[in-house]
Amino acid sequence: MFQLPRGTRDFTPADMEKRRFVEHRMRRLFASFGYREIQTPTFEHLELFTAKSGESIIDELYSFQDKGGRDLALRPELTAPVIRCYIEKLQMEPKPLKLFYIGNCYRYDRPQKGRYREFQQAGCELIGASTVEASTELIAMAYTIIHNVGVKNIGLHIGDLTLLAALFDHYKITPEQRKPLIPLIDKAQYTELSTALHDQGLPAKDIEELLDLLQTSDLKKIKPFIKGNRSAETEYLFIEQLFTLLHASFNITNAHLKLGIVRGLDYYKGFVFEIEAPVLGAEKQLCGGGAYELVNIFGGSEVPQAGFAIGFDRTILALESEHFTFPVSFVDAYVIPVNEDMIPIALQIATTLRDHDTTIDVDLLRRGIGKALKYADTLHAKHAIIVGPKEHQENAVTLRDLQTGAQLQVKTTDLFTHLKQS
């Protein structure tokens, strides 16, 4: 017997109904902000991903050679492909350009809850706008999508890499010294960070102060430490306005500062943010994003860029963990011919009803009415339409409400009206 490849999943009809429901809502919400969908291939030239993330990413990639000897890789994320496509095809479009995507990504990772080797991401790229209103709208959209999809308990944290760099400058921590610190900050390993700073010769008082600044949600606390640093002072005002706009214009009141957000990758610049669902425990991050510079690395013309990606699978997990009530699909009617002569009539009735945008199934196994009704129950059918010869002579059928068990004789031409009423 053949088995599913390790770390991948089959989605049954019940799973797919949940997934399509969430996907449809996300797509609708991206569109409501004026974003338009884009799709790129499942695999790209390997060097696209190493150019973005460094050679070390190869260990996590599904990479292979095609029969023409090209080095290809299944995409591990969608920002690099979208930016590649932008440079190839969309650089001349009017700005700002608002693009979103929903697609599968692949990482050769140890499978565990919330981490799969094939997973779906929903994300976007905003190209050509870096005003505070543009940045705020982007963050607000991420929050609104996760919130309106139905996740109740979510946290929004906003950091800034310019302000973080200014703090490092204040404590005279050199760019070289920062490198080993970044992963510790990223993983919130403050004990190890404290040791590392101590080893770098930072006084205990400064270590305590810096750790506090990395964890504070009070923006004002940062102010004294960036004084005189022009670009940091400008960025401070930007972040201050961003928080004000989130509240005033997008009704988002639970955004918190967190300068400890570093996003790990070199091409992020300026603001960064993360959205988490605490219900998921250790793997709680649902979304990450920020401003970045990738177009120029890939050979395109300088332009402001920002974006985010939402973990689609984790969003579903969060909804399930919060006992979200997903809509249940149903069959409007199950049509049962009582004998072989009635089969063409039953099929014809189904065809006519389907033209009215209904979901109609028909007994295809010539079973008795009892068995057919039992099967109709497993389909969550709302009605059974029983097609018998006597009723057919009067152009009628028996319509049975499968919730109440009530039956009545209905003219075939009135069937649709009856189905919609009940």
Next chain:
Amino acid sequence: MFQLPRGTRDFTPADMEKRRFVEHRMRRLFASFGYREIQTPTFEHLELFTAKSGESIIDELYSFQDKGGRDLALRPELTAPVIRCYIEKLQMEPKPLKLFYIGNCYRYDRPQKGRYREFQQAGCELIGASTVEASTELIAMAYTIIHNVGVKNIGLHIGDLTLLAALFDHYKITPEQRKPLIPLIDKAQYTELSTALHDQGLPAKDIEELLDLLQTSDLKKIKPFIKGNRSAETEYLFIEQLFTLLHASFNITNAHLKLGIVRGLDYYKGFVFEIEAPVLGAEKQLCGGGAYELVNIFGGSEVPQAGFAIGFDRTILALESEHFTFPVSFVDAYVIPVNEDMIPIALQIATTLRDHDTTIDVDLLRRGIGKALKYADTLHAKHAIIVGPKEHQENAVTLRDLQTGAQLQVKTTDLFTHLKQS
């Protein structure tokens, strides 16, 4: 600069709107027949595909080893994965089981119009029903989907492998002799077929007769040649009823017999069918399917199976070739703050309108009204909402109809009503 891998495609927002429109319609139509969606991984164990299609398929596959040394392949089609999933997870479900899928497939093929290395298929599997009404409904669904998606000129051809075998039997062509003939029949290479039959020692009169039978659309012509062959006589009645039902119950009047349909693969049994769009010329086949036996080959319990796959990309090509009018997406309103103070108000108005399921974009670049209106045009925005300080003091904005150029002052609270009216 990085490039798209050969044979793959980027889909721009304009492309994606077409694709999502067709995908949505197809999904809705599958569901209207009581089919439910399923999704399997993008790659499978390589042996799944060789077990189904033989070792020769490896030449066309994107196959690779993962870092655990497993031989994997990007799926070239979806029947094998869906049946693998059925055997692993769904064998105990009530029958018939109606499953559909829409997903990407991969073939290392020479790229040409209508043939891509990454392409999308929409298809289904019907498991556990082989009555004539079940088979007819399956064919009718394929036809209805392609027709209702909007392809105007389509041809439906139905063949039958049991009847074809009976013809071979009649002419004493052994199973061994049939093997080289099948690809010629499949490609309608009748001159080459004629030569091959001649080389096999079939008399000229018989060759002519057989070629005529392979191409006739008149079922009755077949009857004399299968006389006395019990299973073929039963199948004859089945196909006769199938044509009758297609017409009487599904209003499909242009179905034609074509015994020359062989589908190429060994696991097809009984009826087979193809749907084509002549507008596409050489690559005109949009859909192929039939009854098959794969579950037992894969180690599952014996059960009737049938299914089909629609080439999604060719369906789009056919619609485009027939100049189908795809719906155009639009922005309900583009909100323009006239100065910086109005930015929070403009964003707030957009947020409120989006709660009413509208598509609202906002000027994010602080440009003058003229430039902003020009950009709004490129978005196909229906309205501009101009937010100025004077109007704001009266809780109002200027609403401009971008088709007519008409402007009026509207209370902010009445905006949604105005947007929906016009």
